[in-house]
Amino acid sequence: MKLFDSHAHLQDSRIISNLDLIMSRAQAADVASVVCCGSTQDDWILVSEIAIQYKNVIPAFGLHPWYLDERNDGWESALISYLEKNTNAAVGEIGLDRTLETFNEKEQVAIFVKQIDIARQFQRPVSVHCRKAWGALIAVLQKKIHQKFSVVIHSYSGAPDLVDELVKLGCMLSFSSSILSSENKKAGASIARVPAGNLLLETDSPDISPFGKNTLNEPANLSLIVNGAARFRNCSPEDIASVTMRNGEMVFGKTPILNK
Numbered sequence: 001m002k003l004f005d006s007h008a009h010l011q012d013s014r015i016i017s018n019l020d021l022i023m024s025r026a027q028a029a030d031v032a033s034v035v036c037c038g039s040t041q042d043d044w045i046l047v048s049e050i051a052i053q054y055k056n057v058i059p060a061f062g063l064h065p066w067y068l069d070e071r072n073d074g075w076e077s078a079l080i081s082y083l084e085k086n087t088n089a090a091v092g093e094i095g096l097d098r099t100l101e102t103f104n105e106k107e108q109v110a111i112f113v114k115q116i117d118i119a120r121q122f123q124r125p126v127s128v129h130c131r132k133a134w135g136a137l138i139a140v141l142q143k144k145i146h147q148k149f150s151v152v153i154h155s156y157s158g159a160p161d162l163v164d165e166l167v168k169l170g171c172m173l174s175f176s177s178s179i180l181s182s183e184n185k186k187a188g189a190s191i192a193r194v195p196a197g198n199l200l201l202e203t204d205s206p207d208i209s210p211f212g213k214n215t216l217n218e219p220a221n222l223s224l225i226v227n228g229a230a231r232f233r234n235c236s237p238e239d240i241a242s243v244t245m246r247n248g249e250m251v252f253g254k255t256p257i258l259n260k
């Protein structure tokens with residue numbers, strides 16, 4: 001069994017010093033590829049270094065909606081130069097978030113659209129964070145739909161009813177260990193509804209730990225999410241692993257096979 005972790009933040013200061021151990025545990029747990037998403041302009045350098053050091057890490061560069069204020073004027077050309085230097089890189093984590101205490105809605109949408117346009121220009125997939133901004137997200141994607149590119153909605157938290165519409169727009173939906181929470185029946189209903197060709201799984205390490213809020217997550221925990229997804233979709237963990245591995249490689253590309 002080979003597993004594909006479609007969204008993690010290995011550059012996070014809470015885990016970066018432990019990365020050798022974390023990546024060897026991931027390998028022992030059959031995690032073959034990990035997409036490492038940047039969040040701010042300042043962490044893109046770390047993301048690119050991690051992808052050089054660990055050959056099964058696919059880098060992604062983007063401005064996360066929580067940290068837009070940390071960008072500087074040259075962010076667009078910096079993003080372009082990271083994509084040029086990292087030919088396998090995706091764009092992410094980018095997105096829209098209406099749950100923040102204060103935010104400039106117009107600016108958030110404008111920066112999101114700008115990053116989508118750059119991704120399209122370089123024909124790279126995007127990893128999207130969306131919280132309570134589904135109408136705005138769909139409005140942006142509908143405008144861009146005539147240009148084929150891969151959009152991954154990470155840690156999907158929308159209503160089960162929205163799944164069909166997002167799939168129709170060509171989105172991939174990625175699920176995290178939030179599907180395992182007994183309070184989150186919605187996520188289970190959503191994952192059951194996604195066509196196999198649009199399904200991805202992720203840890204979002206070091207966040208969304210399956211062992212509770214005060215623990216740190218890591219890619220080795222992906223198998224728990226695979227097992228949860230298999231229960232909701234009434235199939236075997238092996239089926240889930242192979243479908244999400246294939247989808248992950250289709251969207252983000254292949255990484256070299258590491259010997260155990």
Ligand SMILES: [Zn+2]
Binds near residue numbers: 037093154204
């Ligand atoms: Zn994330």
